[in-house]
Amino acid sequence: MQNLLNFLAKYHHWLIFLLLEVVSVTMLFKYNSYQGSVWISSANTVAGHIYEWQSGMEQYLSLKEQNEQLTRRNLELTRRNNNLRQNVLRLSAHPEDADRAEFDSLSQYMLIEGRVVHSTTDRTDNLITINRGTADGVQPDMGVASGLGIVGVVYQCSSHYSVVLPVINPRSRVSCAIRGKDYFGYLGWDGGNPRYAYVEGIPRHAKFSPGEWIETNGYSAIFPAGVTVGQIVSIQDSPDGMSYRLKVQLATDFTCLRDVCVISDKSFIEQSRLLQMARDSLEIMKNQNK
Numbered sequence: 321m322q323n324l325l326n327f328l329a330k331y332h333h334w335l336i337f338l339l340l341e342v343v344s345v346t347m348l349f350k351y352n353s354y355q356g357s358v359w360i361s362s363a364n365t366v367a368g369h370i371y372e373w374q375s376g377m378e379q380y381l382s383l384k385e386q387n388e389q390l391t392r393r394n395l396e397l398t399r400r401n402n403n404l405r406q407n408v409l410r411l412s413a414h415p416e417d418a419d420r421a422e423f424d425s426l427s428q429y430m431l432i433e434g435r436v437v438h439s440t441t442d443r444t445d446n447l448i449t450i451n452r453g454t455a456d457g458v459q460p461d462m463g464v465a466s467g468l469g470i471v472g473v474v475y476q477c478s479s480h481y482s483v484v485l486p487v488i489n490p491r492s493r494v495s496c497a498i499r500g501k502d503y504f505g506y507l508g509w510d511g512g513n514p515r516y517a518y519v520e521g522i523p524r525h526a527k528f529s530p531g532e533w534i535e536t537n538g539y540s541a542i543f544p545a546g547v548t549v550g551q552i553v554s555i556q557d558s559p560d561g562m563s564y565r566l567k568v569q570l571a572t573d574f575t576c577l578r579d580v581c582v583i584s585d586k587s588f589i590e591q592s593r594l595l596q597m598a599r600d601s602l603e604i605m606k607n608q609n610k
Contacts, residue, residue, distance in 0.1 A: 429544055432457055432582040437481070441488065441514040441574045448472065448484040450580060455479045461542060463583040469548035469571030470494065470507075470536065471580055482582075487549075488514045488574055496549050497537035498528050504537050507549060507568070514574045516553065522564040530554060534568050541585055 434452035452458050454477045464471040464484050472486035473494075485492050488509045496519060497504035505521035519534055530552050538545030550568040558565045 430457075430584040432584055434458075434482075434580050434582060436577050436580060439486075439574065439577060444490065444511055446486055446489050446514070446574075447475070448486050448577070450482050450484060450582075451480065452582060453477045453480040453482050457584055458482050458582050459584075462585075463543040463547075464580050465543075465547050465583060466572045466577060466580050468573070469550065470543065471572055471574075471577065473542055474582065484580075486574060487517055487570065487572075494543065494549070495537055495539045496534050498522070498526070498552075499533040499535050501526070501528060503528070504539070505563075505566070507534070515570055517550070517568050517570055519549075519566040519568055520558065520563070522566060524563060526564065528552070528555075534566070543583065544585070547583075 432452055434450040434456075436448055437451050438449040440446045440448075448464075448471070450464070458474060458477055460474050460477055462474045464474060470487060472484045472489070472492060474482050475485040476483045487494060487507055490509060490511065492507075492509060494507040495504060496507050503522050503526040505519045507517055507519050509517040522528075532552050534549040534552065536543040536545060536547040536549065548571045550570040552566050553569050554567045556565040556567065557563075
């Protein structure tokens with residue numbers, strides 16, 4: 321104790337100097353908007369690099385499991401692609417036209433590969449950070465998927481990082497349908513286990529059973545049709561009794577999510593501009609009627 325007191329007595333002027341420096345810097349960034357914005361931007365960049373380094377270490381340690389998942393997924397996709405191609409060629413009178421239609425459909429989309437550098441699964445308001453941003457072609461409202469299924473929608477972007485609103489966030493709403501059927505609803509999550517979500521709005525006359533798959537239906541510019549969502553676990557009535565509520569086991573395991581792809585639709589910008597023009601026109605008409 322005496323040694324501590326002697327140390328404080330000897331260096332008290334340096335300690336007071338450091339304390340005043342901390343207080344002055346805190347006041348500078350807290351009460352000045354420009355300096356505060358610089359601090360927040362720098363802190364986000366540093367945090368992004370730290371998260372990326374941490375994610376790289378975790379990804380290296382989980383390579384075996386990731387390779388097993390990719391192998392299973394590749395086998396499934398190969399099987400589905402062969403079956404679909406055979407069906408199209410069998411039904412088409414001109415195979416060359418079927419090949420051209422397949423190419424045109426796929427060329428509409430571009431995949432931007434990325435890696436998860438930070439994510440949460442145990443909160444109500446879960447978010448995911450990936451190491452791709454506007455410099456890589458990513459924009460808000462683009463869809464994000466993994467090798468196994470849907471992940472979420474891009475929420476905010478900086479130059480080199482993006483924040484994704486995953487489907488395990490109560491604010492997420494994704495249009496989807498039962499595979500092979502026309503019945504569709506909206507995928508949502510109400511907290512709890514990150515492996516399960518719910519599809520609302522399936523009509524009462526729909527015919528299906530547990531074990532069938534849910535996938536995106538392509539009714540929006542965010543996701544193309546056919547991206548796997550998950551598998552039906554159980555069927556419940558909606559609170560109003562007018563439709564079904566399906567409990568779905570998500571295909572993507574968010575607790576070990578590492579590699580993702582941002583889905584860039586070449587018509588996305590055009591559709592976004594058209595939608596913004598429509599909103600602006602409605603706002604002008606609304607102001608004129610006042």
